[in-house]
Amino acid sequence: MSHEIIKKIALLVFEKAKKELSNPTKNAICNHISDTLDANPKIEGRIDSKTIKRVYEKFIDEKERGNPTEITINYLTQYLGYENYLDFIEKSRNSIKDIHIIKETTKTSKKRVFKTTALIISILFVVILITFSFFRRVPITSKQEKEIVVFLIDENNQTELGKLSKKNGYQFYTWLSTGKAELYYYSIEDDDGKEYPGAEMIEILPFWKEMNPIILSKL
Amino acid sequence: MKSLYLVVIILFLVLCSAQAQNKKDIQLLASELHSDYYKEETYPKNVFVSYVKNDSLFKRFPDVIRSFEFAPKTSLEEYITDCDLRVRKLKKQFDGQQKSKDFEAFWKENLRSCYAKYIQTSPELRFAFELQKNNIVYHINEVTVYVYNARIPLSTDKDYFEHKKDEREKLVIDITKIGQNQVLKLSQAHAIKDGGLALNLRLFSSEYWNGSFERVKVLLHVSFRFTNGQIIQSEPFMVEM
Incomplete structure (x- = not known):
């Protein structure tokens, strides 16, 4: 299994879950994926939301976490509508390229939030400094x-x-x-x-x- | 008939004695500074010999003359300098346009805080009187000021009564009237009764403020006339006003 492709699967999974939720927090996303898979009668077995959270932390939060197992990857690809990992590879050759864009968008969005927050904090700091300097x-x-x-x-x-x-x-x-x-x-x-x-x-x-x-x- | 004369004479003597007694009912206990902007100095009587024209009055002077002198701190000096600058600027701005009637209002409007500082830093003297009898009330509604001399070029709080508040009066003294009594009406009659009276006199040399904090040394005494006919004269003192 290619690490790069696993990463792309994870990104697609979390992007899909995010769109399906009104308040897409990390916990909400992971629980939602776990519940969706549980609710699908075609899928055998179950995947715990904690397992999904570790995948999220590895690929989205970029924390030090172990690689997901093949079973986990298969569950995640089933969430995307594929039978398993191999089915995903087979059917989504063309769309794999687009995954790069998703990743970039996520990163850019994160950067933008960080920049906006930093700007607001800086403006507030300057306003407070001016207020206390002049009054x-x-x-x-x-x-x-x-x-x-x-x-x-x-x-x-x-x-x-x-x-x-x-x-x-x-x-x-x-x-x-x-x-x-x-x-x-x-x-x-x-x-x-x-x-x-x-x-x-x-x-x-x-x-x-x-x-x-x-x-x-x-x- | 002789006995009737005798009775009349005795009655007359009793009345005179009572009146004489009345005239001593009030006593001036103390006169002191009531200002944070002044200091008290003392000078030997001889320093003033050339400033008092009336020799008989000078002979009655105490050996030491008290002097209440303007002693501004640095912060007040800075404030005065600032006000002086503003006064000069305004004088330049309104040169020749000041009408005498509007003079006070003009200054008050444009130099409100400077005027307030001038009022606040004017000399205030407290005269503490004591009444010997406690079931009588006398009043005072005017004082007489005698200016010996003004513009004397010299180089150089304790409370007596527990009054809820002191009686306060503005006294505008004409310092050009030298060697004569000037009677000054107080704005209201102040009562001296059981417990005494602390009369605070805030001294000014002019009814209107001309924008300057410059003060003149004046040698004077104040006489207080009460409704029992008693007149109490303060000792001569010098004050910068």
Whole structure:
């Protein structure tokens, strides 16, 4: 028995099973082949799905496995609709050439999945790296036990970042872009809070640099 | 008739004594800095001899004069430099277009955080008063400021009361009115009652902020007039404002 032809038989068998299944996992393929052969009354004896799995691992996963026996090969050729190995050789001389294409397609498909996954992971990594390089989650706190509302001043706009209150232990976390940031804040507890505001100019460092919490100066 | 006169005289004396007693009901316990941006220094009285025109007032000065001086840390200095740059840029941009009425709003709008920093870093002094009798309430609704001199070229928190919050007032002092009393109304009447009063005065030399953090050394004292007629005068002190 030619190793090359056995390999081609295996590829044809698994390609056929794959087409017959909606979710063609390794286990599903092997079980399906075993069940199909069992269900065929013309076929005597039976082949275990574990045996088929070893063939799959040898030729598809390219793992170190022993060569399939002649009986196994005969079962596999019966799955393809031939009587046995010799019948397969006899009847499929012309189509054997096409098997190369199947193998290549399988390999290409595998490569494509690998490439796509690698690309997605790389893009995700870059996005995460950019996010963490340009933004940082920083804690803002105050030593004064006062309810304080904090804004980010950007040009002439102000964006509310959060409130320091007893509820949050006079500390909250917020995302800020790296570089200089200007904070404006006042007490919402005091009636005259807005009349006595405070401000802070802070330097937000990238995530790989150590940074202390932002403590607002006393109002 | 003689006895009636005697009774009237005694009553008059009792009333005078009671009034005199009233006038001493309040005591100034302490005056201290209430700011993280200032430090306290002291100078001998003689340093100020040339800055006080009234000799009789100078004679009453304590031997040591306290001075509250602006002491910004590096981060604040950087912030001030940044604000100065922005002010210069805006002045250039709006050259000659500022209307005096819109002045404060203009600065507040364009330099909101710088203005906030200026307010935050202005000198705040806390005057702690104690009431001797605990079943009376007196009020204070104005203070008098006496400026001895301004622009003095010198080279060079502990809590007394457990108040829930301190009473706070902005005091805009005209530092050009030298050697005269200026009465400044407080925005509200502050009550001194059992437990005392901690009155925080945030001092400013102008009603409007001109965009500069530059401060002037001013030698002054503050007088507090309470509704029982008692006037308490602080010791003269110097403050950068």
